[in-house]
Amino acid sequence: MDTPSQKLLARMQELRDLGGAIGLCTWDQETYMPEGASEGRAAILGTLESLSHERLVAPEVGDWLEASLQDARLTPDQRRMSELLKEDRDRAVKLPSSLVREIAVEQSAAISAWRQARAEKDFQLFAPKLQRLLELRRAQADAWGHGGERYDALLERFERGMRVQRLTPVLEALKAQLVPLVRALAGREPLQGRPELLGGSRTYADGAQWQLTLDVLAAMGFDFRAGRQDRSIHPFTGGSHPQDVRLTTRLEASTPVPSFFGALHEGGHGLFEQGFAEGDFRTPLAASPSMGLHESQSLLWENQVGRGQAFWRHWFPRFQAAFPEALAGVSEASFHAEVNRVQPSFIRVEADEVTYNLHVVLRYELELLLLRDALPLSELPGAWDARMQQYLGITPPDPVKGVLQDIHWAWGEFGYFPTYTLGNLYAASLYAAAQRALPTLEQDIASGNLLGLRDYLRKNIHAPGYRLPAEERVRAVTGEGLTDRDFVAYLRGKYGALYGVSL
């Protein structure tokens, strides 16, 4: 007979396989699925998700977990897997299925209202639905339980162990340093700037853009035997298994930035997914301990590597060869300056590295107030605009460029935004640690060799998977947990040089 631990392992594998099927169905939905198939696909995904839920909360799983966790002979990995599954299961069990269904129904309604509100540039068309979702998320937080701060319960889904009490002072300190940095750079030109290069009338051929994305993914060590890249409207990383990792990108004719930096970004996620230890496949250990740590890998490759000076030493000649007309007579320094241009702007997903985290802090502060019921929705657009003015010195002309821009709240997702900034902070700290550990890192990057960095990250971040919580994992690598020090130092050094100012 199988032991409880063996039965648990089989169930973990089954849950992972269901997750893999969901991953493939979702990837297909965004890449190759015919448009008329959306209803059928929604039914399939609904069935897979509800089966997955049912197999997780099944009473026998509770029994196996209890028996397993009392077993003194468990290896540390076995214990960790059981604990992780138990945490997932406890949360799932606590959530009444009526609440799950109601959230799903209200999400659909809210998405429709959000689209309508955007079309008419009128936040009030969306407000009642957002109100309802907020009430449901508060109920969800209460069902999961918390120590008085509902936001903590929502954060827990994305950043296990993170708390408002830990996060707020970090984001406050970051904001206090970023606002003056933005002021110092806003309105200035980079020393080597040539604004006509990107996003203007120059054209960058599709085929050459596509080839460069494949080239840079190969250079990063992304394994095309265990993954692939396709096109989609909104780039993402998905797939069904660590040996089946699917990246997507999108091409714009007037600039190779979305495709190329998109490939670096999704490739960073993809390396995490491909980097889990083979013995951990189909178990809870083959996972990132947090969304923030996952995002740190995409951002590290996109920004610390891809927007760095050394990187373009190798890649700019390749860009010039790929786009001989658009980049004729352009210097490496100008191209590097343009992919790092700082410009306060309304839309988060288009923001540069310096302003980006202020968009996040703004959302975090507002979400916290909303979850605490300390900000009436009627005042939300005003609160948004006031903070935009305060942090970035600009005021959105309409709510589509302001409070209505993200889909997250229309999905009723609160607590996700901070993971982007956690990703930025972890990325900077991990990159600084890599520089200390790999003395030739910048020369290697300048000569096109990215594999040393890939191996460093694989060993220190990817292969350990979910053995430690995110912050402990970072501490084990860098000697320090969550900090803004490395990120702010990185910005000051880089943008001081690019803009010729002392920051």
Place this chain on the structure above:
Amino acid sequence: MDTPSQKLLARMQELRDLGGAIGLCTWDQETYMPEGASEGRAAILGTLESLSHERLVAPEVGDWLEASLQDARLTPDQRRMSELLKEDRDRAVKLPSSLVREIAVEQSAAISAWRQARAEKDFQLFAPKLQRLLELRRAQADAWGHGGERYDALLERFERGMRVQRLTPVLEALKAQLVPLVRALAGREPLQGRPELLGGSRTYADGAQWQLTLDVLAAMGFDFRAGRQDRSIHPFTGGSHPQDVRLTTRLEASTPVPSFFGALHEGGHGLFEQGFAEGDFRTPLAASPSMGLHESQSLLWENQVGRGQAFWRHWFPRFQAAFPEALAGVSEASFHAEVNRVQPSFIRVEADEVTYNLHVVLRYELELLLLRDALPLSELPGAWDARMQQYLGITPPDPVKGVLQDIHWAWGEFGYFPTYTLGNLYAASLYAAAQRALPTLEQDIASGNLLGLRDYLRKNIHAPGYRLPAEERVRAVTGEGLTDRDFVAYLRGKYGALYGVSL
């Protein structure tokens, strides 16, 4: 509370959704999956299949079925759905899971041995594995139950209701007519033949071939909003839902026949899948009642339509425009003659319409002997070669061109081959019925209009789905069940004209 029938419906939908996920995972495996992902994919498919089995045989389903089938208020459709599910479930329940596992294990071993035997052209390397699979299939047939003929129990999986007693005389009579037909044509040239056109040194550009497959699928009324075509090594029709039907094709540089007739063939399957009634989606009614009837749809489009004279009236000018060099100075009649060339040959999947069914009859006769334990495996290659000589007048030079050519037996699939001939016979009868019902059919086809035929098949075959067994469905349309009359008359008329002989 839900009634038993409502609970049953929900379970039927769930099973269909699981089948849809399996369909997508399988399609992806043959089209876009990276090569390193096969182990992970096998695990996912295994989990989905075993969950599907578990949800079908679950005791509550038996209770719901019993209660539902006693309910006098059931509509005929509800009753039919319950009966169909009950038949599937009864068969699944009867099969010991140890036998299912053993078959899976022996299939893998047999596939390996079959590849090895092919590499060394030595049937004896495969024989012991085939022996084991035969024993297991006999055990499976006994577990399912039968009236003394084990083959009936295996046939039942593909052709519910079909029996050896019904099938044998039909195939005997067919054989008796085909053997002289083949003799009369073998070694002759079609009147307008030009053998250098196809499969020789002329080249047919990839892009033009691909476009023609899309054009003909569109002309057939295949809905690209509810399906798509991709490339794969072995063409097939799959997908996840009637609004998500995936066709594949393959391109050969020296002949457009595999791609174009492949598209007609898979498109015929695809129209069946897209043609189910919307109210039947995600129920057992949205299915073909048999593999033979499904095959009748692919063969009708490939052969009765696509290899017909009228068809090339419209399509040959398009082929000439697409392949101006390869088809320069070629007449429509010559092209039509070449896509209908008759030539006894060793390999079933490359056989023409006249010889094809003799390949099938040969396999059927041998399978029947093997299942009855009336032919020692040591004598199988000899029995194969003797029949080839008797039916087609040729003897395979080695077992790879003979008894080792198909993967079916290596998979342990017995009872599948006859569905190909059932498809041929049904196709001819259904096409003859369509000609009677649509007096302008040949003119329509000659002018490129295929939608009248599509609509006729949709109304009479596709939309009714699984409401009637296959032969009853055919009888409802043609006035007669399974018969070789229409097929043989079709061959005599067509090939008599093409070869200028009286058949």
